[in-house]
Amino acid sequence: MSVKQNIDIQRLPKHIAIIMDGNGRWAKQKGKIRTFGHQHGVAAVKDTVESCAELGIKVLTLYAFSTENWKRPQFEINALMQLLVQSISKETPTLMENNIRLITIGDTESLPSGVSKKLKKVISDTANNTRMTLVLALSYSSRWEITRAMKLIGEKIKKGELDPAKIDEKTIDNHLCTAGLPDPELLIRTSGENRISNYLLWQIAYAELYFTSKLWPDFRREDLYEALIDYQSRERRFGLTSEQLSPDHA
Ligand code: FPP
Numbered sequence: 001m002s003v004k005q006n007i008d009i010q011r012l013p014k015h016i017a018i019i020m021d022g023n024g025r026w027a028k029q030k031g032k033i034r035t036f037g038h039q040h041g042v043a044a045v046k047d048t049v050e051s052c053a054e055l056g057i058k059v060l061t062l063y064a065f066s067t068e069n070w071k072r073p074q075f076e077i078n079a080l081m082q083l084l085v086q087s088i089s090k091e092t093p094t095l096m097e098n099n100i101r102l103i104t105i106g107d108t109e110s111l112p113s114g115v116s117k118k119l120k121k122v123i124s125d126t127a128n129n130t131r132m133t134l135v136l137a138l139s140y141s142s143r144w145e146i147t148r149a150m151k152l153i154g155e156k157i158k159k160g161e162l163d164p165a166k167i168d169e170k171t172i173d174n175h176l177c178t179a180g181l182p183d184p185e186l187l188i189r190t191s192g193e194n195r196i197s198n199y200l201l202w203q204i205a206y207a208e209l210y211f212t213s214k215l216w217p218d219f220r221r222e223d224l225y226e227a228l229i230d231y232q233s234r235e236r237r238f239g240l241t242s243e244q245l246s247p248d249h250a
Contacts, residue, residue, distance in 0.1 A: 003225045007055070011232055013185035015059035016052060017200055017207070020044070022191030022215030029215075035079040040217035042087050046094075051221035053098050053132045055228075059181055061135040063199050067107065067144050081111070084138075085118045092122050099131035105177035106140030133181065140177075142201035149175035178203055186231045188224075190216045208234055 023037030030036070045062065052060045065080060088102075095102055102122050109116070119138075152175045156162035162171070173179060183203045189195070192213040196204070210227045212219075237245060 017184035
């Protein structure tokens with residue numbers, strides 16, 4: 001029996017966020033250079049996107065390149081950028097066939113012009129797709145995003161468009177790159193590292209965290225199913241007591 005049958009389709013998270021980690025170590029284990037791991041990470045991306053769409057997940061956010069990743073050797077940065085453009089070009093027909101919208105979060109202005117041009121085209125081509133939203137976090141970090149939101153809010157206050165006394169959680173939400181998207185309910189990180197690494201810090205306030213030792217290039221739909229089964233076995237209380245969550249609670 002496939003583990004998939006143990007997933008309750010009625011209780012899926014709307015939004016899954018993933019920290020794809022371990023490409024470098026996967027390559028090293030095979031005596032290859034780090035970029036070999038990134039190349040094989042693409043197959044894991046493809047399988048994860050397809051399986052999320054098939055299950056009915058509405059939003060999938062993948063941490064593809066952090067602001068900190070700019071500090072990596074130039075050769076690796078170039079290889080990652082090239083891989084991104086190649087994969088997006090190759091997979092655009094699949095995104096269209098599967099009715100998947102692509103968007104990005106992050107400082108995309110800092111990306112090489114060839115990459116941002118390609119991204120803009122795919123974003124516009126897939127803009128009316130409705131089955132699932134695939135969010136690529138590119139040149140992204142949560143602190144960068146929150147700083148940007150503070151600047152945008154500050155400018156509105158300065159122009160007299162926003163009353164500081166009226167700032168609430170919704171105001172912050174609306175000025176983040178993820179404005180309009182539901183918060184992730186499940187965050188998965190591969191490779192055995194138990195860290196959040198500056199990823200969606202505001203948005204994961206109530207997310208369930210799932211860490212697996214699988215290295216990203218080895219991650220496949222069965223691993224996603226395991227994560228979902230684990231997620232569904234947890235009681236999400238949002239600060240309430242178990243009794244308050246019971247259907248019998250008046
Ligand atoms: C982390 O592994 C992975 C990345 C920084 C890049 C992820 C990119 C891909 C999977 C390829 C293309 C992506 C898309 C969306 C088509 P690491 O290099 O930090 O591994 P390590 O921790 O073992 O060194």
